[in-house]
Amino acid sequence: MKNIVRAAALGLLMAPLMLASCKKDVDNYSLEGAVPASDFTVTKVTTGLTTTATFTATNTDGFLYQWDFGDGTVGSGKTATHVYSSGGTLKTKLITAYRGGTSVSTTKDLVLPSVSAIVNQLLTGGSSKTWKLDNTVVAPITVGPSDADPTSYYGGNPSAGALPACQADDEYTFSATNSFTYDAKGQTFVAGGGCDTPRNVTTSFTFGNATGAGLAQLTLASATPSPFIGVTDAPGFTYRILSITNTNMVLRAGSTAAGVVFDMKLVAK
Structure with a gap:
């Protein structure tokens, strides 16, 4: 009987200590102060x-x-x-x-x-950049009736290096001030007529979002001789940039309503 009384008394004495210990544990796992700011x-x-x-x-x-x-x-x-x-x-x-x-x-x-701003930077190099037709690839130029079919009129040269020399060496320079310069480097290849007198020209161009397929587009201002990129018989002065990197670009000459489109692969000089 004495043992039972002694155990009960000991339990009563330990209860406050156990409650204090539990409170301490709760306090240890509580965050004091405000929640930190998220930044x-x-x-x-x-x-x-x-x-x-x-x-x-x-x-x-x-x-x-x-x-x-x-x-x-x-x-x-x-x-x-x-x-x-x-x-x-x-x-x-x-x-x-x-x-x-x-x-x-x-x-x-x-x-x-904006995508347009990035494309402009790649086109001009931020100041001035020169491009040429890429004569190292198959079919650097193709022709078709529409955006949906850009190749059925002409599927392009079947082998690399097949462009006429007077066309392969042409240079097209675009500046960040919207100036375009064509340098024939001797002669201009005229569609249907072969190599002819140079048609060197400098003119301005406007740059903006593409109408139809393309990342952006540029439109050459009318000048004498008539400006062009890649081929002399491309429809109009509007060219859409289908793809572009620091080294390569694919241009599409001809609007969505032109009835004919020319796709051209160019490489940075």
């Missing part, structure tokens, strides 16, 4: 027609990071990388989960270069 930095690199953005959280105390990239997609991690293929200003933000709650960063504008 981030962004770096951008534009390569070709895309921009890669790297997002980095400035507070590393969270256990979950969710990014809103502003284009309808999301990501996670303290650092996240996202590739954008369009331009404009996007709204980006970060949600961070901490032990004591979540925090949403302020929305930050991410300004991306």
